[in-house]
Amino acid sequence: MKRPELLSPAGDLDRLKIACIYGADAVYIGGRDYSLRANANNFSLEEIKEGCEFAHKLGKKVYLTLNIVFHNEDINGVYDYIKEAVLAGIDAFIVSDLFLVNYIKDNFKVEVHLSTQDSITNVESVKYLKNMGIDRVVLAREVRGCDIKKIIEETKMPIEVFIHGAMCTFVSGRCVLSNYFTGRDSNRGGCAQICRFLFDINDEKDFSMAVKDLNMSKYIKDMIDIGIASFKIEGRMRSPFYLAVVLSSYKRIIEAVLNNTLTDDILNKEITILSKVSNRENSTHFYMKDADISDQYYLGRNENSNQDYLGIVIKKENNLYTIRQRNYFKVGDDIEIITPNLDIIKLSVNNLLNEHNEKITVANQADSIIKIEIQEELPLYSMLRKPYLD
Amino acid sequence: MKLLVSVNKKELSEYLEFTDSFIIGLKDFSVNYFEVSLEEIEELLRKYSNINLFIAINKNIFNNDLNNLEENLIKLEKLNIKGIMFYDLSVLSIVKRLKLNLDLVYHQSHMVTNYNIINFYEKEGVKYAYLSTEITEDEMSEISSKTNIPIIAMFIGHIIISHSKRKLVSNYYQHINRNNNHKINTINEKNKDKKYIILETSEGTNILTNDILNGTKAFINLKEKIEYGVLDNNLIDDEMFLNILKLYKNNLDNTITDKELIDSTKDLIGNYDGFFYTKTIYKVK
Numbered sequence: 001m002k003r004p005e006l007l008s009p010a011g012d013l014d015r016l017k018i019a020c021i022y023g024a025d026a027v028y029i030g031g032r033d034y035s036l037r038a039n040a041n042n043f044s045l046e047e048i049k050e051g052c053e054f055a056h057k058l059g060k061k062v063y064l065t066l067n068i069v070f071h072n073e074d075i076n077g078v079y080d081y082i083k084e085a086v087l088a089g090i091d092a093f094i095v096s097d098l099f100l101v102n103y104i105k106d107n108f109k110v111e112v113h114l115s116t117q118d119s120i121t122n123v124e125s126v127k128y129l130k131n132m133g134i135d136r137v138v139l140a141r142e143v144r145g146c147d148i149k150k151i152i153e154e155t156k157m158p159i160e161v162f163i164h165g166a167m168c169t170f171v172s173g174r175c176v177l178s179n180y181f182t183g184r185d186s187n188r189g190g191c192a193q194i195c196r197f198l199f200d201i202n203d204e205k206d207f208s209m210a211v212k213d214l215n216m217s218k219y220i221k222d223m224i225d226i227g228i229a230s231f232k233i234e235g236r237m238r239s240p241f242y243l244a245v246v247l248s249s250y251k252r253i254i255e256a257v258l259n260n261t262l263t264d265d266i267l268n269k270e271i272t273i274l275s276k277v278s279n280r281e282n283s284t285h286f287y288m289k290d291a292d293i294s295d296q297y298y299l300g301r302n303e304n305s306n307q308d309y310l311g312i313v314i315k316k317e318n319n320l321y322t323i324r325q326r327n328y329f330k331v332g333d334d335i336e337i338i339t340p341n342l343d344i345i346k347l348s349v350n351n352l353l354n355e356h357n358e359k360i361t362v363a364n365q366a367d368s369i370i371k372i373e374i375q376e377e378l379p380l381y382s383m384l385r386k387p388y389l390d
Numbered sequence: 391m392k393l394l395v396s397v398n399k400k401e402l403s404e405y406l407e408f409t410d411s412f413i414i415g416l417k418d419f420s421v422n423y424f425e426v427s428l429e430e431i432e433e434l435l436r437k438y439s440n441i442n443l444f445i446a447i448n449k450n451i452f453n454n455d456l457n458n459l460e461e462n463l464i465k466l467e468k469l470n471i472k473g474i475m476f477y478d479l480s481v482l483s484i485v486k487r488l489k490l491n492l493d494l495v496y497h498q499s500h501m502v503t504n505y506n507i508i509n510f511y512e513k514e515g516v517k518y519a520y521l522s523t524e525i526t527e528d529e530m531s532e533i534s535s536k537t538n539i540p541i542i543a544m545f546i547g548h549i550i551i552s553h554s555k556r557k558l559v560s561n562y563y564q565h566i567n568r569n570n571n572h573k574i575n576t577i578n579e580k581n582k583d584k585k586y587i588i589l590e591t592s593e594g595t596n597i598l599t600n601d602i603l604n605g606t607k608a609f610i611n612l613k614e615k616i617e618y619g620v621l622d623n624n625l626i627d628d629e630m631f632l633n634i635l636k637l638y639k640n641n642l643d644n645t646i647t648d649k650e651l652i653d654s655t656k657d658l659i660g661n662y663d664g665f666f667y668t669k670t671i672y673k674v675k
Contacts, residue, residue: 070507072533098510118479119450122478123453123456124451124483128480147452173498174450176500181579185670202570202576209558
């Protein structure tokens with residue numbers, strides 16, 4: 001079995017570092033221009049350079065999205081921008097507009113990946129793109145598992161598919177609801193997620209088009225068997241905690257598949273973790289069948305903000321760990337600690353100090369510095385969370 | 391500019407007084423076009439021997455469609471059609487691989503937004519480009535001046551604004567356990583009056599503007615720059631549509647003035663001009 005790449009979103013430099021530390025083999029990022037998440041923090045060219053240096057030191061890759069659908073006014077600056085990004089060290093561009101492909105391939109030794117925005121769904125199109133020199137295709141979310149298999153078998157093209165995160169209700173590239181409802185350009189990074197709004201339809205109230213999130217954890221073995229080159233996680237605007245939890249969970253599943261040690265118990269544990277961190281229902285959508293009523297989300301926008309993330313280890317002195325706190329917890333609480341080594345450590349909090357080394361009983365100020373003495377050996381960037389597992 | 395009608399029926403005689411150019415969908419291969427079978431296309435071309443007929447093959451093609459697609463393209467090559475409007479790259483790929491003598495129209499809905507992508511497809515052998523409805527008149531004008539192939543743009547019709555493979559309407563009615571007897575469904579955002587049309591077909595679900603695009607002013611300004619102006623009859627009352635078509639024809643023939651055309655179409659369908667004079671917002675910050 002070939003090891004698939006685990007590809008993480010990174011909305012900024014902090015997220016890039018967390019993703020690389022927590023098991024991503026590569027990250028995809030957006031610059032300040034030309035990216036489909038115009039309202040993520042995104043990266044300046046200096047940050048792209050710093051991000052690439054950080055990732056490359058760990059043996060990871062960085063892909064830069066240039067996946068807006070260009071208008072005339074966007075064209076002029078893009079060529080210089082590509083040059084600068086190559087100098088900054090990026091490993092591949094993710095493009096949507098095909099006019100960029102030849103320019104990049106003719107001038108630079110970096111890969112070009114075709115964005116899911118182009119909604120590629122069949123063998124014939126992938127062969128065409130391969131002949132053009134495209135190095136990888138991110139398939140449309142609507143492609144079934146059996147068709148992914150056929151595409152890989154018949155084209156030998158490296159294929160990337162989404163395995164986790166929010167889904168579009170509509171075919172990527174074929175939805176401009178945002179343009180018409182808000183004036184914000186869907187295909188240039190302004191998507192206002194109109195498909196998650198509530199509507200009236202005919203005489204009925206509360207019509208929803210929203211769909212459940214994607215969670216492919218139970219099919220990871222099949223997807224590795226098929227030979228998918230890259231497993232992509234959605235969400236450049238997701239939190240570092242979310243990334244750490246999701247990445248480490250999928251990394252454990254992938255390792256267990258490759259080591260032939262995956263059991264139902266292990267898988268169910270990871271499914272529990274992935275469900276808890278998302279706060280939204282999920283399904284496998286088009287992978288095994290046409291999407292149907294079971295893939296719709298009829299509860300409106302009732303996602304709660306997740307307060308499970310308690311803090312991150314930023315310094316260690318022997319067994320005294322300095323934590324940047326995020327959410328409320330107190331002495332006596334049972335917590336879990338996830339580590340970049342993919343471990344999950346359970347413990348009860350039996351001591352807390354503030355940043356002046358004074359004893360406290362509660363940690364209740366977001367972003368404050370606290371300290372905890374813990375016997376277990378924890379790497380930097382380990383994260384504390386509320387218990388996800390029994 | 392010539393007038394190109396996206397039809398809503400097989401009977402074309404009423405249109406013929408005003409135009410000889412039409413778009414029709416191919417059964418099981420189109421999104422948001424009136425669809426007919428290949429045999430019906432042959433019949434149309436026999437019945438109306440001098441028309442320019444574009445065939446819309448604009449759905450996303452999946453592996454199990456490919457054989458049929460190839461067979462249909464081979465058969466279409468033998469017919470006297472004007473061109474194929476394609477969305478999926480597989481259409482372009484098959485036409486090139488089999489060296490079919492078919493003129494292709496680059497018709498990727500919302501993605502035909504700049505001159506470079508059109509020039510790219512020209513090099514790939516494409517003969518026409520059908521512009522997105524989300525760009526301005528100025529952008530269309532610039533595209534026309536920086537490209538070599540004939541440009542097509544829509545000026546009248548309900549605009550398709552999203553397409554899903556999911557059965558969003560029937561799923562919802564199944565969820566609330568009620569029958570839906572509406573032939574045409576409309577939705578509006580909660581507490582807002584503006585309506586949109588939502589249609590379910592065998593290919594999934596489409597959402598369209600409820601307002602009819604009235605691009606008459608842009609039509610007048612772009613007459614010399616656009617090869618075909620599309621007037622889409624789908625979901626528009628036939629009598630009203632023919633009135634508009636007649637007005638457009640009369641304007642091209644200089645029998646009514648630009649002002650008369652603008653005033654008359656405004657009286658018929660209002661003045662919703664889409665994005666012709668409104669740039670989309672790139673960044674919110």
